[in-house]
Amino acid sequence: xxxxxxxxxxxxxxxxxxxxxxxxxxxxxxxxxxxxxxxxxxxxxxxxxxxxxxxxxxxxxxxxxxxxxxxxxxxxxxxxxxxxxxxxxxxxxxxxxxxxxxxxxxxxxxxxxxxxxxxxxxxxxxxxxxxxxxxxxxxxxxxxxxxxxxxxxxxxxxxxxxxxxxxxxxxxxxxxxxxxxxxxxxxxxxxxxxxxxxxxxxxxxxxxxxxxxxxxxxxxxxxxxxxxxxxxxxxxxxxxxxxxxxxxxxxxxxxxxxxxxxxxxxxxxxxxxxxxxxxxxxxxxxxxxxxxxxxxxxxxxxxxxxxxxxxxxxxxxxxxxxxxxxxxxxxxxxxxxxxxxxxxxxxxxxxxxxxxxxxxxxxxxxxxxxxxxxxxxxxxxxxxxxxxxxxxxxxxxxxxxxxxxxxxxxxxxxxxxxxxxxxxxxxxxx
Amino acid sequence: xxxxxxxxxxxxxxxxxxxxxxxxxxxxxxxxxxxxxxxxxxxxxxxxxxxxxxxxxxxxxxxxxxxxxxxxxxxxxxxxxxxxxxxxxxxxxxxxxxxxxxxxxxxxxxxxxxxxxxxxxxxxxxxxxxxxxxxxxxxxxxxxxxxxxxxxxxxxxxxxxxxxxxxxxxxxxxxxxxxxxxxxxxxxxxxxxxxxxxxxxxxxxxxxxxxxxxxxxxxxxxxxxxxxxxxxxxxxxxxxxxxxxxxxxxxxxx
Numbered sequence: 001x002x003x004x005x006x007x008x009x010x011x012x013x014x015x016x017x018x019x020x021x022x023x024x025x026x027x028x029x030x031x032x033x034x035x036x037x038x039x040x041x042x043x044x045x046x047x048x049x050x051x052x053x054x055x056x057x058x059x060x061x062x063x064x065x066x067x068x069x070x071x072x073x074x075x076x077x078x079x080x081x082x083x084x085x086x087x088x089x090x091x092x093x094x095x096x097x098x099x100x101x102x103x104x105x106x107x108x109x110x111x112x113x114x115x116x117x118x119x120x121x122x123x124x125x126x127x128x129x130x131x132x133x134x135x136x137x138x139x140x141x142x143x144x145x146x147x148x149x150x151x152x153x154x155x156x157x158x159x160x161x162x163x164x165x166x167x168x169x170x171x172x173x174x175x176x177x178x179x180x181x182x183x184x185x186x187x188x189x190x191x192x193x194x195x196x197x198x199x200x201x202x203x204x205x206x207x208x209x210x211x212x213x214x215x216x217x218x219x220x221x222x223x224x225x226x227x228x229x230x231x232x233x234x235x236x237x238x239x240x241x242x243x244x245x246x247x248x249x250x251x252x253x254x255x256x257x258x259x260x261x262x263x264x265x266x267x268x269x270x271x272x273x274x275x276x277x278x279x280x281x282x283x284x285x286x287x288x289x290x291x292x293x294x295x296x297x298x299x300x301x302x303x304x305x306x307x308x309x310x311x312x313x314x315x316x317x318x319x320x321x322x323x324x325x326x327x328x329x330x331x332x333x334x335x336x337x338x339x340x341x342x343x344x345x346x347x348x349x350x351x352x353x354x355x356x357x358x359x360x361x362x363x364x365x366x367x368x369x370x371x372x373x374x375x376x377x378x379x380x381x382x383x384x385x386x387x388x389x390x391x392x393x394x395x396x397x398x399x400x401x402x403x404x405x406x407x408x409x410x411x412x413x414x415x416x417x418x419x420x421x422x423x424x425x426x427x428x429x430x
Numbered sequence: 431x432x433x434x435x436x437x438x439x440x441x442x443x444x445x446x447x448x449x450x451x452x453x454x455x456x457x458x459x460x461x462x463x464x465x466x467x468x469x470x471x472x473x474x475x476x477x478x479x480x481x482x483x484x485x486x487x488x489x490x491x492x493x494x495x496x497x498x499x500x501x502x503x504x505x506x507x508x509x510x511x512x513x514x515x516x517x518x519x520x521x522x523x524x525x526x527x528x529x530x531x532x533x534x535x536x537x538x539x540x541x542x543x544x545x546x547x548x549x550x551x552x553x554x555x556x557x558x559x560x561x562x563x564x565x566x567x568x569x570x571x572x573x574x575x576x577x578x579x580x581x582x583x584x585x586x587x588x589x590x591x592x593x594x595x596x597x598x599x600x601x602x603x604x605x606x607x608x609x610x611x612x613x614x615x616x617x618x619x620x621x622x623x624x625x626x627x628x629x630x631x632x633x634x635x636x637x638x639x640x641x642x643x644x645x646x647x648x649x650x651x652x653x654x655x656x657x658x659x660x661x662x663x664x665x666x667x668x669x670x671x672x673x674x675x676x677x678x679x680x681x682x683x684x
Contacts, residue, residue: 384502388503393503
């Protein structure tokens with residue numbers, strides 16, 4: 001067994017007072033993980049992301065101690081009120097969190113709390129079986145995650161203030177591995193905005209997050225994922241969406257930080273006329289490696305998805321994007337659109353993009369396009385001929401290329417804030 | 431102001447300009463006419479500093495300085511402006527933001543104070559009213575999704591805001607209806623003064639009904655083969671470029 005799994009699974013032995021079904025699920029996940037190990041490049045979904053270096057590392061269990069105090073103000077998003085839940089190295093921090101008066105119809109608790117008091121309703125989600133070796137990190141999450149956020153929006157409740165989930169990586173004794181599981185349920189006709197935020201300094205921790213969103217008929221979710229993890233951090237996420245009839249998800253994702261980052265997204269549109277929409281951008285430099293994998297499944301009539309992603313890689317960075325859309329038999333009248341454009345800013349950078357479209361239904365509209373290119377020389381000359389210095393012209397074009405991904409965010413304050421984070425992160429020197 | 435002497439330019443190993451000479455003084459408007467493929471657009475691009483053009487002989491001086499030693503943005507700051515024949519679409523870059531950044535970058539180089547948003551917008555409003563352009567243009571991305579006519583209007587609008595000392599209009603009239611053509615001409619005429627010069631490159635005489643040039647030059651096969659006043663444009667319009675060729679051949683035989 002690898003050093004990684006060895007160090008993590010010995011940590012999993014910690015006894016928790018948990019229901020038998022959960023202990024069984026954890027044990028089963030561990031067994032399969034130990035038997036099969038982590039995926040290798042021979043696994044199609046892991047072709048471009050090598051795990052050898054990660055497998056050789058050992059991690060400690062987070063104990064809540066950090067070597068530096070965290071300034072609360074660094075966690076805030078200006079102009080964004082609403083409840084905030086903060087996890088430091090995977091451990092819930094009540095002092096940094098602030099829930100205040102919860103809006104009507106919103107129930108908010110931690111998974112650890114709920115497992116102590118009322119675990120049974122969580123059984124279905126927490127025992128989800130991850131079958132393949134390619135899903136090894138989800139198995140790991142099943143085995144290890146003991147906390148997270150449990151968020152429920154009552155039928156008909158339209159929550160205005162965004163809920164802000166913050167994941168902070170902070171320096172600690174050695175590198176720690178944390179695992180969290182967030183469960184979010186939106187009742188019929190309800191609406192919620194959620195911000196999933198990752199940030200941190202000076203750490204090389206390994207985070208493993210699984211988030212499961214289930215939307216009843218007519219529910220609407222706006223999800224913002226702002227990933228600004230520490231430059232040496234490893235972060236593996238899996239985000240699952242389950243959409244009922246007329247449910248609608250609008251996701252905006254910025255992948256800016258981290259050394260090794262993997263994000264698997266699975267969206268299942270199970271109800272007719274469900275709509276799933278994802279706009280995102282990765283902007284990478286140094287030796288960053290960021291891999292995004294979308295798996296979108298149309299399983300009912302007249303469902304639609306719209307995927308719009310942009311990627312940038314500078315220096316020796318490597319970006320990977322895979323957008324797979326399946327329109328299942330019977331999902332007639334569905335529409336799918338995927339656009340993924342990428343810019344290479346250095347001869348040593350690499351971006352691999354792969355759109356995959358599988359259609360088994362009738363009367364479907366589908367379009368996809370993926371490109372990898374360089375800055376348009378004609379546009380550069382045009383800007384320079386008007387007096388803009390080369391570096392400024394380049395920065396302007398790069399910013400324009402990425403900014404479009406934020407257009408779908410209706411909240412102006414939030415959109416401008418994300419734009420600011422994005423622009424601050426973009427390479428400026430030629 | 432501009433002195434082009436025996437300019438030879440090659441693109442991908444093929445010689446396009448073959449000994450072009452032209453002198454433009456402040457206050458003058460020069461029209462350069464010529465058939466397709468004569469090198470008209472190459473001239474504009476070389477003067478603005480586009481990559482991919484190799485100057486094999488000759489010189490270009492702007493205000494006594496070697497133009498080829500300047501980067502494109504330095505030429506802009508020195509007062510050179512090229513209105514593109516095919517303006518580039520730049521989605522995601524707001525027209526106003528771009529133009530303010532460009533103007534301030536130029537002013538910075540010239541040691542002039544940068545304009546704040548209020549001062550800049552004041553200047554923009556003045557230009558818009560002169561050109562009869564709706565301010566809808568300000569809120570859009572640079573040329574993105576613009577019609578051909580809108581792109582050309584935007585070039586003239588940029589010229590008006592940047593107030594260059596030498597403006598080169600590269601077939602700005604092509605593809606324009608009569609209203610747009612008049613607007614382009616108004617933009618130029620409004621800016622004509624003793625300190626500014628224009629080089630209007632065109633295929634047709636039509637634009638010159640509205641921008642009356644001081645000089646007309648015929649560019650054919652990479653050099654200026656004939657120069658005269660505005661009556662030369664009428665002769666060309668009447669007889670076509672073939673007439674010129676015949677005359678030239680006859681002349682060389684004599």
